[in-house]
Amino acid sequence: MKLTLRGVVFSALFAAILVLFSFASISLPFTPVPITLQTLAVMLAGGLLGARYGFFSMALVVILTAIGFPLLHGNGGLGIVLGPTGGFIMIYPFSAMLVGMILPRVRVRGFMGYLAAFLVLEIFGSLLLYLAGVPWLMYRVPSYTFAKAMIAACYPFLLGDAIKAAVAVLIIVPVRQVFSPERLTGSSSHSVVQRTDVRM
Numbered sequence: 275m276k277l278t279l280r281g282v283v284f285s286a287l288f289a290a291i292l293v294l295f296s297f298a299s300i301s302l303p304f305t306p307v308p309i310t311l312q313t314l315a316v317m318l319a320g321g322l323l324g325a326r327y328g329f330f331s332m333a334l335v336v337i338l339t340a341i342g343f344p345l346l347h348g349n350g351g352l353g354i355v356l357g358p359t360g361g362f363i364m365i366y367p368f369s370a371m372l373v374g375m376i377l378p379r380v381r382v383r384g385f386m387g388y389l390a391a392f393l394v395l396e397i398f399g400s401l402l403l404y405l406a407g408v409p410w411l412m413y414r415v416p417s418y419t420f421a422k423a424m425i426a427a428c429y430p431f432l433l434g435d436a437i438k439a440a441v442a443v444l445i446i447v448p449v450r451q452v453f454s455p456e457r458l459t460g461s462s463s464h465s466v467v468q469r470t471d472v473r474m
Contacts, residue, residue, distance in 0.1 A: 277330070281323075281459035285331035288319040292335050292366070296346045305426035306358040307411070308347075314438040316366050317399035320373025321446035324455030328370035336363055361410025362403050362427075372398040374455070382447050391443045399442070400435035404428050 295311035302308065320328035335345055336355060344350040346363065355363055376398060380390045404427070412423045455461070 277327075278460040281327045281330075281461055284323055284458050285327045285334060288315065288323060288328075288331040289334045291315045291318065292332065293345045297348065299347055302430065305430070306415075307362070307407070307427045307431070308359075309431065309434060310347075311438070312346075312362075312366070313400055313403065313435055314442060316370050316403075317373060317395045317439060317442040318445060320370035320399065321377050321395065321442060322449060322453075322455065323370075323374065323459060324378070324461075325371045325374030326461070327455070327459050328374040329367045332370045333367040336366060339363070356414075358411050358414045359407065360414070362407035364410075365403050365406040369399055369402050372402065377446070378450075378455075382443075388443055388447070391447065392439055395439040395442050395446075396436060400432075400439055 292312060292315035295315045298311045300309040316332060319331045322328075323331060339345045339350045340352055340355040342350045346354055354360070373395060377391060377394045380387065380394055382388055382391050408420075408423045408427050411427045412418045412420065415423075418426065
């Protein structure tokens, strides 16, 4: 996979945004899963950089955190990536990739277009994370039943993630009208996907 210098620079920027957003964290007394802005960073990376660089930017954080850099909440090491919240962390690159693949196919024109874009971000930038995060939490904390894991790692976060998806749409759509992923990353390798216009 050939990467462009501009693409690597913007990937590093969005990786830094994920790290920064991880510090906006609120711990809850009944769960090891905190409320953060990390999912917003994932949505923005996929929506603005496209599938390849969205994946690369999020994978960069996961890999560097795993080898010990204190990037997420000021912590690093395999204990973070493989800890109770590891299911969410490990799926970030794939979530950004899917957002980057699917969102450009949505023509944002009027309310229904914005709703369709919101649903893409909500499904692949939020709900997808729970498919990995909840079972992983159950694996890491064997005392958690499925019901308890859903209370600890899903239900309290659904409204907040929906708000993040709505905010992401309002950021991604106007930016992509001026700066397509090709223009941001200096890449033309996904032109089949990215050529689809995002229109009002």
